[in-house]
Amino acid sequence: MNTSRTAPQLRRILLAALAALALMLPVLLAPAPAQAAATIATRVSGFAAGPATVTKGKAVTYSGQVQRASGKSWVKTGAVSVHVYFDPDGTAPKKYVRTIKTSATGYFKSATASTVSGKWSVTVPARGTYKASSSVTKYVKVVRAKVATRVGSFAAGPATVTKGKAITYSGQVQRASGSSWVKTGAVTVNVYFDPDGTAPKKLVRSLKTGSTGYFKASATSSVSGKWSAHVPAQGNYNGSYSATKYVKVAAAPKPAVTTPINKTTCPSWAPIKGNRSSMIYHMPGQRYYNITNPEACFATETAAVKAGYRKAKV
Known part of the structure; x- marks a missing residue:
């Protein structure tokens, strides 16, 4: 069978193809439909981060509510993403911490372990018809954990002393280290005396311990009473009190x-x-x-x- 086509037949086929292509061109050349632009404003209401001062390693909690504009009012959103940022003291720019999802009413609350002092904030990214927004910043101060102290081996004496003679007091300031007590560096110690029949106790002097926490000094005796030492809170150390030691002061003997x-x-x-x-x-x-x-x-x-x-x- 002869399958060759005549020129008139080929012409008709070509014209038909061109006609079909002409019908498709408007569809092929039409621009893609544009996505709806973000038009609704958002805000982060009631943003909080705290506590204002936190011990290093403890949690900083941040919370708030994402709201959207509705006419002249602000109303709750549905569930949206919130980016958490932290700006450490002395560094820039702020650093991304994490992304959290709000509840169906726009509320969010979460926490991160503290490391250094700085400013916390959150950002609502643009999504769908919602515009982006950022919260105010909240500053949180991070302090080192306080270390317990004690006054070990406090002594004052002799137990009975002649009036006008020296009373010597001594001890060692120690700090907690796990389940043990170890020496401190040089710290301040306040020495107190509570005379018989009077109150309250009186500050005798403040002194500095040696590099191993030891201290030793003396005072002129006058009346009987109780001696003690107090380590005031300082630096990373909590304050502490020693035990009290009673010293009896006797009148000087009369000459012959x-x-x-x-x-x-x-x-x-x-x-x-x-x-x-x-x-x-x-x-x-x-x-x-x-x-x-x-x-x-x-x-x-x-x-x-x-x-x-x-x-x-x-």
């Missing part, structure tokens, strides 16, 4: 010999009158005791004899 109170009288604790010109001492009750003008007064006869005096005969 002293001078007269006046020309004719000896003190009551040294009533024996000594006359230097005669080297005779007179006891209270003897005949010439009252008229004797003493040059020396003795507490005991032994003291008078030791000084070279002899007892009056009458």
Whole structure:
């Protein structure tokens, strides 16, 4: 069978193809339909991040609600994405932290472990008919965890001291390290004294410990009472108090010999009158005791004899 086509047939086929192509061109050349532009404003209402000061490693919680404009009002959105950002102190720009999804009413709340101080904020990205928006920034200060302290081996003494003599107090400031207590570096220690019958306790002095936390100093004794040491909160350390130590202050012993109170009288604790010109001492009750003008007064006869005096005969 002869399959060749004549020129008129080929012409008709070509014309038919061109006609079909002409019908399709408007469709092929038509522009793609444009997506609807974002037209609805959004905002982040009630954004919060805190607490305002947090211990390093503890959670910083951030929350708020994404709202959309509705006429002159703001109403809740549905579930939308929120990007969380953090701007650490001294660095720029802010850093992306995470993306979270709000609830069906636009609310969100989540947390991140704290590392350094800085500003927290969130951004609502443009999506669908919603425009992008950003929250205000909230500053959170991050502080190091406080370390417990104690005053180990606090001592004050001697237990009984003569008035006017020195009372020595000492101890070591230690810090917690896991389940143990170890030495601190140089820290401030306040020494207090609570005199018998008075309140409250009184600050005696502030001093600096050595590099291993040890301290030792002294004060002149005056009255009996309780001694203690206080480590005030400082740097990364919590404050602490030592145990109290009681020190009794005794009156100084009277001397065996002293001078007269006046020309004719000896003190009551040294009533024996000594006359230097005669080297005779007179006891209270003897005949010439009252008229004797003493040059020396003795507490005991032994003291008078030791000084070279002899007892009056009458």
